[in-house]
Amino acid sequence: MTSFGSDMRRRDLLAGAAALGGLAAAGLGPAAAQAQSTTAMPQIDSAEADRLAAEFAAGAEVLSQGLALDLPALGDNPAAVPVRVHVTEPITDASWCSEIIVIADLNPGPLACRFRFTAATGSADVTVRLRLIRSMPVRAYARMEDGRVLMARRDITVAPGGCGL
Amino acid sequence: MARPPRIWISNETPAPGEIVRVRAQMVHVMESGLRLDASGQTVPQDILTGFTASLGDSLLLEWTPEMAISQNPYIEFTFAARHSGRLRMVWTDRRGVVAQADRDVTVG
């Protein structure tokens, strides 16, 4: 995923913008009409996402193992894309996850949400629903109490199915 | 508040250490702040800003949603049931606490 400008689909953007504008989920009117009433615009690249990631890692080496990111490869409803993030290694009193962030690279605000856990949680497994403005990489970072930073990343094709949605 | 949050919990009487799964969803407009109204004015942002889950005195989870979270925010999480207590979930937005839900968890 490098060039994002050339493959933008109009409907992709419209529906995604409507989703971020907050109207789409309300089911009001055709997508085009919704899109005209939002200022939502995608990031032009992953620079802000990279900055957020670097800030989170704070200099620690980022490991691409131990964290799972589940999301559909095809997002046919950009207003509600289910995303699950979970640490796959055992959570123990000695090794537990204190924080997770989810980044949607090209959303107007790439930081989608943040989770904090405690030693009492005994687990690190969360699912939320995101609105995505267009096809993009989605990533998650997890901070382990021992200082390690774990990372997972998936690309999602946002392609609303149409037919008067 | 249109209605209380919807809660599902995989087991309210878990074995010690059992991983309990929780689903929670509340009604919230999640206005992104990017939308224009009919007169072309920006509709002010109005999103959920925080969610916490605790079991008795133990904090389990803090969630900080941003505007990318879908309308009627949904969260699913797990925790290890190490002691009995009241599972309390609290939702806040700019106005303060907007919803709360409690479930008693009895570890047996």
Next chain:
Amino acid sequence: MRATRRDMLLAMGAGMGTLALPQILRAQAAAHVAVVGGGFGGATAARYLRRLNPDLRITLVEPQEQFVTCPFSNLYLGRLRDWDSITHGFDGLRAAGIEVIHARAEDVDGSARSLGLSNGARLDWDRLVLSPGIDFRWGDLAGYDEAAAELAPHAWKAGPQTQLLRRQLEAMEDGGTFVMVVPQGAFRCPPGPYERASMVAHYFKTHKPRSRVLILDSQDRFAKQPLFRQGWQALYGEMIEWVGQSDDGLVVEVDASTRTALTAFGTRHKADVLNVIPPQKAGLIAERAGVTDETGWVPVRADRFESVHVPGVYVLGDATIAAPMPKSGFCANAQAKVAAAAITADLAGREPPPASFANTCYSLVGPGWGISVAGVYRAEGGKVVEVAGSGGVSPLEAGPEFRQAEADHGAGWYASICADIWGTA
């Protein structure tokens, strides 16, 4: 072998210059195009290839001797159509000079350019068209597998499943509940579930007026939503209840033996007739041909609907990733015409003409109450795009004449497109 002959022809053309052109065209005109799938995409492709180049050899591979259309199968459930009227044979295609083989396509070898059939035959092809429709992601929804579908039919491939669902509706006692489960992820015919709910409600209203329709939806919005809801209110009052994801509509498990659907927040809905529309993916042969990607669907070059993975293989219809074009019969038909033109041009060594597509989807809310959505599309930068300013849904404020006209046009569309595809009216 085919590829070799093609290469030779190209080499001959290069060597002999323009004088050889007529001979080359004749030789290439005898090329063989195999088409898998006798539905809206495949049968259209076969017929239009024949029209565009009468010298082509065209073989259509379709297991069924009669094709039953998903469009208008909801009207069969509502008793507004009989079975024969949605069933189409292949005599029209044979009469047009297309060889029709009733077998299942089992495997595709994209480099050897051959196709294996369930009857043991192998077909060599110069170009292959796959229009395989959908298959189900059995197991994605807990408790719902092929055996469960015999108790709680999906009826999302028209045929015995559709007839089973109608028999169950007919056997249901007045006062019963019809429950429909609408899946997560892209599925065939986005307005289909809601037209089905309408047609079942029409059947209930006319035969079992104390019964109800409950739609359990994995999403918070659906195709033509305001139009459907307006029509439901006007025609069926409170008979149809729609429950979206935020209202605990997402079903996570099904028990077909007790006809029960369990939602994410733990509500058990007991149905008298349970219709589960399962999560979907491209038809199996697409996977075997190596044209699907990690989404389970088929990425295609928008200007010709050729696979991005396997050159020479064209893929049409519901199996493809063609958004913003929806997964509709009309779109498969439109894509087939673009692909047929591209294949014909390609075999003749010409650039394909610019792609142009349209879609019109009619849904029947009740007798004399039709609604529609339309769109015009073209290819741009490798993607399908909707032409700015085109398309949209029927106006919400339209009167009865408008709804009646759209109901009539829906029937007219069906007659026309069936004539266009199978030569049947």
Next chain:
Amino acid sequence: MIRLLSIVFLAGGPGAAGAQDLDAAAVQVLAGPCASCHGPDGRSPGAIPSIAGLPEATAAERMLAFRDGADPAATIMPRLMKGYDEAQIRALAHWFAEIGS
């Protein structure tokens, strides 16, 4: 069956968007979706009007009126015609006029 037609633009005019691309093969593709409602070659077996053989000027006028929202009785055609420019509409009118003649 489908003749190769040489499209002459009587009214599209030079410089009309896309006109230079409209050879016969292009118009045939453009006309593809019309058959889905109006029947093969524009000859409808059902409730939707046939368009094969309509006089070219009449057909173009009607399609342009649909596009411009000037036909109050129209249902879906305005939404479809907004997807085509004038040169394309005139080429379609010519195509279906020729088919019927």
